[in-house]
Amino acid sequence: MIYGERKVKAPIRWAMVGGGKGSQIGYIHRSAALRDHSFQLVAGAFDLDPERGREFGAGLQVAPERCYADYQTLFAAEAKREDGIQAVSIATPNGTHFAISKAALEAGLHVVCEKPLCFTLAEAEELRALAERRQRMLCVTYGYAGHQMITQARAMIANGELGEIRMVHMQFAHGFHSEAVEQGNPSTRWRVDPRYAGPSYVLGDLATHPLYLSEVMLPQLKIEKLLCARQSFVRSRAPLEDNAYVLMQYSGGVMGHLWASAVNAGSMHGQKIRVIGSRASLEWWDEQPNQLRFEIQGEPARILERGMGYLYPEAREDDRIGGGHPEGLFESWSNLYYRFALAMEACDAGEHDRVKALHIPGIEAGVEGVRWVENCVRSADLGAVWVDYR
Template structure:
């Protein structure tokens, strides 16, 4: 009723954020698009790639934007890493080591909040718990930094240490083989007891490595083989233009998650504005996490579940998968 009545108004809303439990994303997003309203949706986007493809086609027909809230990729030093990779400063990428863990679900669910209960119920969460809830952040950010690389095969080993959560996992490891010969390792967990919540990204090349954590978002460790290690600070003029372009606070002030999310919402808003104006040239080179990014995250989750449920075996990643719109525009 809310959507139908807003769609009738000359001054109705132009975009709605969908921050509801996973199982309702598809229905709400579809209803909004059919009513001519742009969408910003939480991740994981939907339960299946088929649903993502359907919504993507609907958005295309309606001329609307679907943004996805991969909120950590608005940090300036994430873009610094991507620029360094793109400009060959690390050499050929050999390894990607990714971690997003916390300990807030280390105990049982006897006194779990309603917000927690739906996340561990397959009917409301979908086929995964921590892989979808926080693992997709790792995967999307790695895609943004490594847009020229594709996963060819992966192996997922997932556990339900709190047995009542089965078949959904509260801990998982994912190994990956990339098409350029590189390898990847990902650890995601909500039962890392005592850990207050941390992300760590390390990208290793033939010449140098970079490492960034969200607990120190204003610093990037840059290590060149045979040289002293160095720490790069956000907002400094020695950084690449791509990093400085998204810096909000300047070098003397620490940027946080709120600033990163502000960048994400700005980029989606710019995409919506361009779509309204019919500026397809702008959209062709504009970076934002859109429907393709959300679809690729669901595709990754499907491969992880397929591997884990088959006994933690290597599975082929979908060879027909196309790169996300956001990573394609980074190449441009």
């Protein structure tokens, strides 16, 4: 059980780029990072408007002289301080991720970046090479992966409780953009603009979340080929899709299916993952994140609950309160952030085996997400055909 004890020897001096006033995702980054005394927010370039950024930083008790006008000034000025930042989180629109991540790594900083990491596989591989060369952590915020029942599912599958894996069904299909809401909402508008969002909308923004959950649960599976069909039901969003279907063939004959949509009218969130084996199936739904449905063929369905003694020890490791009390997305992000801090601390100490032992969405997860989206777009643009995964 976690009782709020510090996991790292000293809090990592940390800054944010973006995440200022009106940023919902900025708040969850700060709440998660600060919860376990793993990070200390000491600087930032919070807003495109420097004055508004300084005012926002003051409300977070960041010294005015450490609230910078832009990320370039932030990195340069902090590098000159003995107490300068060690890490930065990037909570800006997609189109800026590559440039800011590259600049941060070149400045010798650890990086936590919103997904997608960048727009192209070539850019992703450049960031991977740079992170390896500079010996820095580059982490990606697949925030649902910190839920305890995802770890429980991984352990059950590894222990053979489902039998031979046959199928993986994934979805992230909400209905909040079933109309052209972006016309009156700037925070949504950039997500459907290729200049800022990149080559996809729901494939990159939504689908990569359950895709990464499948990678956590089933690390042995490798995609061999896929087929993608994508649609723009709100026509003003074209060429970006607001609905997509993806079929995947994995090594060993395992099949996968993923549905991503922002136009599933009436759905609140609709993120689910179901893993089907020869003996049993598991299903997790992010609207009921404290439960894991376990169905053995020929037996009544079982609902496994977070925090209970019958779970695997690695799943109970991140309990923040006893079973029966609900935990949610902020706890999941907090679990990721304290692991990010442990990975950064281990990286600084040259303890690379310790880094590898931590299950976190690192640079490989970021690269794989970009690779997957790129292949989906390629398949769809060729007329929804099977393409070899590369």
